[in-house]
Amino acid sequence: xxxxxxxxxxxxxxxxxxxxxxxxxxxxxxxxxxxxxxxxxxxxxxxxxxxxxxxxxxxxxxxxxxxxxxxxxxxxxxxxxxxxxxxxxxxxxxxxxxxxxxxxxxxxxxxxxxxxxxxxxxxxxxxxxxxxxxxxxxxxxxxxxxxxxxxxxxxxxxxxxxxxxxxxxxxxxxxxxxxxxxxxxxxxxxxxxxxxxxxxxxxxxxxxxxxxxxxxxxxxxxxxxxxxxxxxxxxxxxxxxxxxxxxxxxxxxxxxxxxxxxxxxxxxxxxxxxxxxxxxxxxxxxxxxxxxxxxxxxxxxxxxxxxxxxxxxxxxxxxxxxxxxxxxxxxxxxxxxxxxxxxxxxxxxxxxxxxxxxxxxxxxxxxxxxxxxxxxxxxxxxxxxxxxxxxxxxxxxxxxxxxxxxxxxxxxxxxxxxxxxxxxxxxxxxxxxxxxxxxxxxxxx
Amino acid sequence: xxxxxxxxxxxxxxxxxxxxxxxxxxxxxxxxxxxxxxxxxxxxxxxxxxxxxxxxxxxxxxxxxxxxxxxxxxxxxxxxxxxxxxxxxxxxxxxxxxxxxxxxxxxxxxxxxxxxxxxxxxxxxxxxxxxxxxxxxxxxxxxxxxxxxxxxxxxxxxxxxxxxxxxxxxxxxxxxxxxxxxxxxxxxxxxxxxxxxxxxxxxxxxxxxxxxxxxxxxxxxxxxxxxxxxxxxxxxxxxxxxxxxxxxxxxxxxxxxxxxxxxxxxxxxxxxxxxxxxxxxxxxxxxxxxxxxxxxxxxxxxxxxxxxxxxxxxxxxxxxxxxxxxxxxxxxxxxxxxxxxxxxxxxxxxxxxxxxxxxxxxxxxxxxxxxxxxxxxxxxxxxxxxxxxxxxxxxxxxxxxxxxxxxxxxxxxxxxxxxxxxxxxxxxxxxxxxxxxxxxxxxxxxxxxxxxxxxxxxxxxxxxxxxxxxxxxxxxxxxxxxxxxxxxxxxxxxxxxxxxxxxxxxxxxxxxxxxxxxxxxxxxxxxxxxxxxxxxxxxxxxxxx
Numbered sequence: 001x002x003x004x005x006x007x008x009x010x011x012x013x014x015x016x017x018x019x020x021x022x023x024x025x026x027x028x029x030x031x032x033x034x035x036x037x038x039x040x041x042x043x044x045x046x047x048x049x050x051x052x053x054x055x056x057x058x059x060x061x062x063x064x065x066x067x068x069x070x071x072x073x074x075x076x077x078x079x080x081x082x083x084x085x086x087x088x089x090x091x092x093x094x095x096x097x098x099x100x101x102x103x104x105x106x107x108x109x110x111x112x113x114x115x116x117x118x119x120x121x122x123x124x125x126x127x128x129x130x131x132x133x134x135x136x137x138x139x140x141x142x143x144x145x146x147x148x149x150x151x152x153x154x155x156x157x158x159x160x161x162x163x164x165x166x167x168x169x170x171x172x173x174x175x176x177x178x179x180x181x182x183x184x185x186x187x188x189x190x191x192x193x194x195x196x197x198x199x200x201x202x203x204x205x206x207x208x209x210x211x212x213x214x215x216x217x218x219x220x221x222x223x224x225x226x227x228x229x230x231x232x233x234x235x236x237x238x239x240x241x242x243x244x245x246x247x248x249x250x251x252x253x254x255x256x257x258x259x260x261x262x263x264x265x266x267x268x269x270x271x272x273x274x275x276x277x278x279x280x281x282x283x284x285x286x287x288x289x290x291x292x293x294x295x296x297x298x299x300x301x302x303x304x305x306x307x308x309x310x311x312x313x314x315x316x317x318x319x320x321x322x323x324x325x326x327x328x329x330x331x332x333x334x335x336x337x338x339x340x341x342x343x344x345x346x347x348x349x350x351x352x353x354x355x356x357x358x359x360x361x362x363x364x365x366x367x368x369x370x371x372x373x374x375x376x377x378x379x380x381x382x383x384x385x386x387x388x389x390x391x392x393x394x395x396x397x398x399x400x401x402x403x404x405x406x407x408x409x410x411x412x413x414x415x416x417x418x419x420x421x422x423x424x425x426x427x428x429x430x431x432x433x434x435x436x437x438x439x440x441x442x443x444x445x
Numbered sequence: 446x447x448x449x450x451x452x453x454x455x456x457x458x459x460x461x462x463x464x465x466x467x468x469x470x471x472x473x474x475x476x477x478x479x480x481x482x483x484x485x486x487x488x489x490x491x492x493x494x495x496x497x498x499x500x501x502x503x504x505x506x507x508x509x510x511x512x513x514x515x516x517x518x519x520x521x522x523x524x525x526x527x528x529x530x531x532x533x534x535x536x537x538x539x540x541x542x543x544x545x546x547x548x549x550x551x552x553x554x555x556x557x558x559x560x561x562x563x564x565x566x567x568x569x570x571x572x573x574x575x576x577x578x579x580x581x582x583x584x585x586x587x588x589x590x591x592x593x594x595x596x597x598x599x600x601x602x603x604x605x606x607x608x609x610x611x612x613x614x615x616x617x618x619x620x621x622x623x624x625x626x627x628x629x630x631x632x633x634x635x636x637x638x639x640x641x642x643x644x645x646x647x648x649x650x651x652x653x654x655x656x657x658x659x660x661x662x663x664x665x666x667x668x669x670x671x672x673x674x675x676x677x678x679x680x681x682x683x684x685x686x687x688x689x690x691x692x693x694x695x696x697x698x699x700x701x702x703x704x705x706x707x708x709x710x711x712x713x714x715x716x717x718x719x720x721x722x723x724x725x726x727x728x729x730x731x732x733x734x735x736x737x738x739x740x741x742x743x744x745x746x747x748x749x750x751x752x753x754x755x756x757x758x759x760x761x762x763x764x765x766x767x768x769x770x771x772x773x774x775x776x777x778x779x780x781x782x783x784x785x786x787x788x789x790x791x792x793x794x795x796x797x798x799x800x801x802x803x804x805x806x807x808x809x810x811x812x813x814x815x816x817x818x819x820x821x822x823x824x825x826x827x828x829x830x831x832x833x834x835x836x837x838x839x840x841x842x843x844x845x846x847x848x849x850x851x852x853x854x855x856x857x858x859x860x861x862x863x864x865x866x867x868x869x870x871x872x873x874x875x876x877x878x879x880x881x882x883x884x885x886x887x888x889x890x891x892x893x894x895x896x897x898x899x900x901x902x903x904x905x906x907x908x909x910x911x912x913x914x915x916x917x918x919x920x921x922x923x924x925x926x927x928x929x930x931x932x933x934x935x936x937x938x939x940x941x942x943x944x945x946x947x948x949x950x951x952x953x954x955x956x957x958x959x960x961x962x963x964x965x966x967x968x969x970x971x972x973x974x975x976x977x978x979x980x981x982x983x984x985x986x987x988x989x990x
Contacts, residue, residue: 037571038961040766044571048546049563050856052533069529071550084528091605097522122570130574144768146961174961176769182777187769252626253664253671256989260669270990360772361897365908365928368671369987373906373928375899377772396897396904396930402989439983440930444775444901 003031003153004053006165012055012073013157019082022059022089024101025159028293029055032152037125040144042133047125059085060101064092099317101158105298107290109166110282114194117169118151124195125149128173132204136177139208145175147200154289156296164291169193172418175204176378177211178445184391185445186210187358187378189232191418191425193287210357210379217391219441220382226353226409227436228346228383231417231428233356233376234404238277239422240362241370241401242334245304247313251323256370256402257310264313271308271405278303279331285416286425288332299329308405331424338411338429346412346432348386353432355381355388359397362421370400375442394445395438407434479637480510480532482649486589488557489641492536495558497643499565501538503581505642506557507812508534509855512601512635518612519628520620526605533855536561540568542578546858582838582846584815586645592809593651595802596684600633600655603685611688615659615716622720624661629716632656632680632955638812646814654805654967655687656680656955657712661719665727672726672925674719675910677703677744677892678710679952680967683803688712698742699877699889699974700920702913705744707950708803722911722923729923732912734984738887738941739929739977740880745909746868747952747970748893753933754788754795754866755970756959757902758822759849760831761861764840771959772900775933776828781841786828789937794869795823797832799848804865804969805953806851812859815848822866826938834861853964860960867951867971871943877974880942887915888927888982893952895928903932908985926986936977944973 004012009029017025031053038046056069059082066088070081128147136143149171157163173190188206192198250257250264257265280301281288291298295317303311320327347355357379365371375396381388412430489506496504510532517524533550534557545568547560608631616627634654641647659676681687687709694709703718704711741749761767762774780786799806799817808817813835821829835846852859881889892910899905912924931939953969 034962036962039574040768041576041764043576044543044574045766046544046546046858046860047567047571048548048858049567050548052531052548052550052856054531067525067527069527069531071531071533072552088526088528088605092523095522097524122567126570126574133574142765142768144765146769148962174769178765178768182773185768253666253669254626254662258666258669258671260666262666360900363895363897365895365906365985366926366987367673369989371985371987373895373897375897375904377900394899394904396899396906398906398983398985400987400989403987406990440904440906442899442904443932444772444899444903 003033004029009153009155009165010163013155013163016055016057016078016082017157017159019079020059020086022061022086024060026058026101026296027055027157029053029155030152032150034148034150035120035125036146036148037129038146039129039133042137042143044129047122055081057081057085059089061089063094063098064089065095065098066092097318099321101160102162102296104161105291105296107164107298108282110287110290111284112166112168112193112287112289114169116195117149117171117193120149120195128200131200132175135201135204136208139212140180141177141208141211142180143175143177145173147173154293156291156293158296162296166289168289171195171198173198173200173203175207177207179211179215182445184211184215185378186214189418191416213381213388214379214391217393220392222395222438222440224435224437226350227433228343228350228353228355229431229433230343230357231415231430233359234431235417235426235428236359236362236420236422237372237401237404238428239334239424239426240364240372242424244367244370245314247315247323248319250313256368257313266310266313269309270402271305272408273308274408274411275305275308275405276337277305278335279333280335281332283333283335283427286333286335286427288425292329292332295329297327297329299332302331333425336414336428338414341412343412343430346410346430347383347388349410350383350432351385353383354392355383365398370402371398372400373398394442396440396442397437398439399437404433404436409434485639486641486647488534488552488554489639489647491554492534492557492561493641493643496536496538496561496565499562501540501565503539503643504561505537505640505813506534507852507855508639510637511854514633516608516612516631518609518616518630520616520626521613523609523613531854534560535852535855535858536564537858538564538568539579540565541572543568543571543575544579545571548856579836580839581835582844584644584813584835584846587648587814588645589647591649594653594682596653596686598685600653600685601635611712615712618713618717619661619720622717623663623724624720625664626662627659627716627720629657629659629712640810640812640814642814644814648810648814650809652682652808653684654680654682655685657710659712659716659719661716661723663723663727670727672723674723674726675892676715676719677910678706678715679744680805680955681803682805682807698891699740699881700913702920703891703911725923726925729925731986732924732927732982732984734982736979737982738884739980740877740884740887740889740915740974741977742891742974743950743972744892744952745890746972746975748896749907750866750868750970750972751954751957751968752896752898753902753905753936754823755863755968757933758831759861759863760833760837760840763831767959770961775901775903781828781831784827787826787938788823788828788934789826790940791826792871792943793823793826793937793940795866796869797822797847797864797866799864801865801969801971804951805967806865806969811848811850812852813846813850815846815850818848820847832861832863837861851966853966857964862959862966863968865969865971868975870946870949870973873945875942875944877944877948880944880974880976881915881920882918884915884976885917888924889913889915889920890927905933906930926984927982928985929980929982931980936980939977939979940975941978942976948973
């Protein structure tokens with residue numbers, strides 16, 4: 001199916017809702033064209049173009065509800081989806097936690113579309129790979145990278161009059177450059193909505209420099225160190241913490257935000273006062289949809305942590321009503337304030353420490369304390385008297401983001417960072433953190 | 446690497462859509478009505494003709510119809526039931542010595558032909574950067590054939606009421622046994638995959654998979670502590686008869702600490718045990734860090750195998766194709782070529798096998814049309830082979846592919862994914878209870894917990910669900926806050942005993958992530974209960990503000 005414009009998307013939503021005999025109907029359509037190019041060993045390994053559009057319909061008879069999704073849009077398929085959802089709903093008992101379809105929302109659109117990104121074609125992608133490969137080859141390095149671009153639209157609608165339509169674009173780039181003997185490795189990531197803000201050569205040069213500098217890494221004893229964490233090194237550590245900001249989990253006693261004896265820790269100061277984090281769908285650097293697809297609720301600019309205090313928690317419709325709170329759309333981005341210094345300036349003010357380029361394979365060890373484990377990768381360096389002294393072997397860490405955000409020495413200038421395993425678009429600063437807990441060494445390069 | 450992107454399918458339609466459902470299967474007659482084979486053949490021919498005409502030297506076409514049903518429950522409520530259907534066509538070509546790929550969800554002759562032409566155009570653009578042409582190992586065309594997962598009971602025909610009642614009964618059993626909260630889910634997957642290639646194959650396959658994860662949570666509000674215990678079952682490739690557990694499918698873990706399952710699962714019984722054990726974990730003794738002999742149950746060990754052997758012996762990682770994402774491998778070609786690289790102790794034998802019945806990676810043919818097979822990876826502790834696809838076989842001097850190609854969707858390009866990689870049972874009779882008799886200071890670990898390994902599959906850290914202290918040959922008391930750290934080679938060389946075939950069973954994952962764009966595949970790993978001597982155990986308890 002081709003990309004739907006607003007009128008076409010509305011027509012499909014109206015058609016689906018007209019087909020439904022249920023008391024209420026909710027429709028979501030996601031369509032996109034995704035192009036990519038992947039290279040390794042200084043040569044393109046795969047490239048592709050994927051187009052798909054998917055419709056999800058959910059209907060309710062009273063408090064009985066059913067859901068179905070399809071990716072075919074002929075009249076017969078649309079009816080099939082509606083009938084499947086209705087068949088489920090008719091068989092359902094009343095759900096005690098059912099929340100009726102929301103009323104009309106004000107979706108203040110955000111700037112999520114860039115014509116420059118939408119115009120990306122196979123030649124552009126091949127040129128990105130060529131620039132990156134050629135830069136690496138000139139330095140005798142081996143490049144493995146991935147560039148992808150997405151152009152799409154999102155639509156939500158319900159039988160209470162909700163309707164939202166927005167187009168969006170995005171691109172992401174990562175490249176690892178390694179020395180031919182495998183003793184050095186560097187990496188970089190870039191993310192943007194607008195292709196005009198992306199420069200493959202500049203990004204590739206960062207990875208190249210890291211690879212060349214990381215050869216002959218020395219072993220440093222595991223232990224607690226002052227670390228300078230580049231934004232890519234903390235994006236997933238912080239991103240995973242927000243999964244535990246669910247109000248219901250906290251109220252029920254199964255979250256790090258649960259209070260002893262019952263209730264949650266909203267309003268308590270749990271982090272260093274330099275920690276300020278918020279969500280803002282209209283941020284010019286990390287714009288996201290003005291609504292949350294799952295709930296269809298409008299998103300709002302929301303402080304999450306302010307001056308180190310827990311400023312807000314995430315409420316579903318049901319839990320908000322039960323607790324007498326107001327629900328709004330689940331966040332799509334996370335922005336953290338910082339200072340004006342670059343990573344290099346943070347290094348310059350460090351007497352002894354460790355610079356971490358990237359963290360890897362982060363997993364929850366204990367949800368009670370949010371203890372996470374993971375490793376450093378692709379450029380870990382020892383800092384002495386304000387300068388990088390030599391590369392060091394990679395570490396495994398066991399650390400909680402709560403502890404980490406209590407041990408902040410200094411924050412640098414925030415940058416846009418694409419998370420790999422977190423659902424947020426992020427803009428976060430490099431951080432200088434005390435007593436970061438490295439528990440073992442890794443020989444992996 | 447394990448990921449949860451598969452869950453997004455359910456989550457996207459979920460969120461506030463909290464749905465309890467009791468009733469019959471949804472449109473079962475329609476779900477059971479597959480696309481006509483002759484129509485799929487016509488589409489495939491249209492794509493292959495267009496690709497060839499546009500200059501492709503090779504073309505394969507995958508036509509997929511993917512039907513999933515997810516049921517999620519929380520305590521005594523069914524939260525959500527989602528039925529998803531996705532279908533489309535993916536066309537891969539070689540032109541000018543380079544790959545190109547394009548996919549479309551429009552199932553018409555014109556659309557697939559256009560996708561084929563687009564794939565050729567992409568290949569030609571890539572060819573400019575190609576250092577050496579793609580070299581495919583030969584595959585004999587098999588003509589028109591079909592393969593299906595063997596099963597007795599089709600999940601698509603089981604009434605939703607029956608499924609939901611089973612999950613709710615499990616939650617109730619867990620709560621009655623001590624859990625404050627229960628969550629259980631049922632993932633049901635049917636992949637209808639049609640593969641055709643210019644080698645002369647037209648392969649129609651029908652795969653079925655199931656998984657019923659559960660989590661029991663116990664909370665002590667007075668101390669502000671909470672603990673969870675996940676289910677001890679594994680995902681399988683079989684029919685709904687998986688839930689008809691009979692006495693022969695159940696047995697006691699060492700020391701009788703819990704009930705384990707093989708070939709079927711009693712969800713309600715497992716949930717009851719989970720509820721009780723989650724509560725017991727609140728007061729379990731915190732482990733003293735140090736060196737221990739670890740006795741690892743297959744429900745736990747499968748994930749350690751997956752990360753430290755399964756991924757480490759993927760040839761694409763060894764060669765550098767995953768360098769930017771999932772990483773490379775310490776098991777480099779020179780180690781394999783030496784024919785004496787001691788991956789593990791002499792009792793360690795690993796076999797790759799896509800033919801094991803009930804295993805998640807069991808298929809008739811891979812996504813390049815290569816018949817499923819079985820081969821040695823580690824023999825008597827020595828690295829002897831890797832996992833390869835058609836374009837990699839020549840690198841290791843093989844004349845045919847291992848059949849390791851897989852794509853998670855019609856819209857994803859196929860690439861190297863691991864088959865079931867399993868540790869073979871010990872040759873001498875040995876039960877888990879016998880094994881523990883020889884342990885002076887050890888820990889018995891069951892169930893999958895946290896897991897993390899470095900990008901060359903060397904340094905790792907694993908936790909579990911249940912831990913029991915072993916002192917002087919006897920299981921004494923439950924432990925908490927346990928994780929073990931090691932590196933792959935040291936760990937497998939520390940393998941000191943394997944239980945025999947009677948104790949061999951498979952664990953598995955629905956969410957093995959790899960590649961860019963990232964794809965998930967599902968895979969099983971079998972093993973017996975196995976002992977490792979002198980492994981470093983850390984205490985994971987922490988206090989925060």
